[in-house]
Each structure stands twice: as C-alpha cells, then as structure tokens.
Amino acid sequence: MVLGISLILVQALNPVMASIMVPGLGQMIQGDRSKAQTFFVVEGAIWLSYFGFNYWGSRIDGSARAFAIDHAGANPLRSDDAYFDAVEDFLTSAEHNLMIERYASLYFPNDPELQQEYIDANAYLGEDEWAWDSIPSRSYYWEKRRQAREHRRRASFMPGFAIINRIISVVDVLLFTKEERFGFDTSEGRIGLYYKF
Numbered sequence: 001m002v003l004g005i006s007l008i009l010v011q012a013l014n015p016v017m018a019s020i021m022v023p024g025l026g027q028m029i030q031g032d033r034s035k036a037q038t039f040f041v042v043e044g045a046i047w048l049s050y051f052g053f054n055y056w057g058s059r060i061d062g063s064a065r066a067f068a069i070d071h072a073g074a075n076p077l078r079s080d081d082a083y084f085d086a087v088e089d090f091l092t093s094a095e096h097n098l099m100i101e102r103y104a105s106l107y108f109p110n111d112p113e114l115q116q117e118y119i120d121a122n123a124y125l126g127e128d129e130w131a132w133d134s135i136p137s138r139s140y141y142w143e144k145r146r147q148a149r150e151h152r153r154r155a156s157f158m159p160g161f162a163i164i165n166r167i168i169s170v171v172d173v174l175l176f177t178k179e180e181r182f183g184f185d186t187s188e189g190r191i192g193l194y195y196k197f
Contacts, residue, residue: 050158057151
C-alpha cells in the first residue's frame with residue numbers, strides 16, 4: 001500500500017524537479033531505467049566518497065594528534081585545530097611564544113598592556129607547552145596531518161560533483177527523452193522550431 005502510494009507520488013513529479021532532487025529519478029519517471037541506474041550509482045559513489053574521505057581524514061588527524069601527545073608532550077585536553085597547527089609549525093612552544101611576543105610588539109609598539117593581553121591570549125603556556133623529541137617525529141606528524149588535510153580537501157570536491165551530476169541529469173531529461181521535446185514545426189501555416197516543457 002505505502003509502496004504503491006510512493007510510486008504514484010514519484011510518477012506525478014515533474015521529471016526535471018525529480019532530477020534536481022535525486023539524479024536519475026527524472027529518467028525513471030520517463031521510463032529509462034538504464035540511465036536512471038547509472039545516475040543513481042554515480043550519486044551513491046559521490047556521497048560514499050564524501051563520507052569516506054571525511055572519515056579517513058578524521059581518523060588520520062586523530063592518530064596524528066595522539067602521536068603529538070606522545071612525542072611532543074602536547075596537551076591531550078586540547079581539541080582545537082589552532083593548537084595542533086602550532087604544534088605542527090614549531091619545534092617547541094617556546095619558539096611559538098617568541099613569535100607571539102614579536103607580533104605583540106609589532107601590533108602594539110607603544111602599549112605594554114595591550115602587548116601583554118595579546119601574549120596572554122595567543123601564547124601557549126603551562127599545560128599547553130610542548131617540545132618535540134626529534135625532528136623526524138615532527139616530520140612524521142606533519143606528514144600525517146598533510147594526509148588528513150588531503151582527504152578533507154578531496155571530500156570538499158564531492159558536493160560540487162553532486163551538483164554537476166544533477167545538471168547532467170536535468171539536461172538529459174530535457175534533451176534526450178523518448179518523447180520528442182524539440183523539433184521543427186511544419187504544421188499548416190507555420191514554419192519554425194518548437195520546444196515542449
């Protein structure tokens with residue numbers, strides 16, 4: 001009963017709108033099952049890739065952070081990207097804090113109070129301090145985080161591919177259907193082109 005009602009609702013949809021919602025649905029409404037299956041498979045592959053790349057990016061980044069905790073003494077209670085980016089960029093928190101002090105004197109040259117506020121807000125002190133045990137360890141951490149970023153970058157392309165898949169599906173519904181939508185009008189007293197929506 002529910003399946004029958006669902007099929008009636010799907011068939012009542014405009015094929016163009018259906019293709020915008022789910023690529024291939026417009027083709028299915030028009031009775032072209034082989035094209036519909038192709039669009040469904042492509043759409044499924046796009047979203048599986050999106051979730052897969054994000055999943056592996058998060059897993060690799062989590063592994064890299066655990067490595068930084070073990071080999072640099074990074075704070076395990078921190079979860080923000082800015083902190084772990086700094087751990088990636090500097091061998092020690094002292095190097096990072098020195099750069100922050102330089103920025104403070106550059107941004108607020110004649111105001112020691114504002115300089116101190118900037119340092120307090122941006123320096124990593126106490127439990128947030130770190131020092132890498134070796135340069136190869138830091139290089140390994142950088143490589144793992146680079147891999148995580150690459151996976152997330154690939155995931156960011158997938159919604160664009162989903163939009164392209166919808167555009168192709170809509171164009172296919174409009175131009176390459178079994179019903180002739182575009183052609184020459186040669187009826188009596190008329191000569192020209194026609195297009196059916």
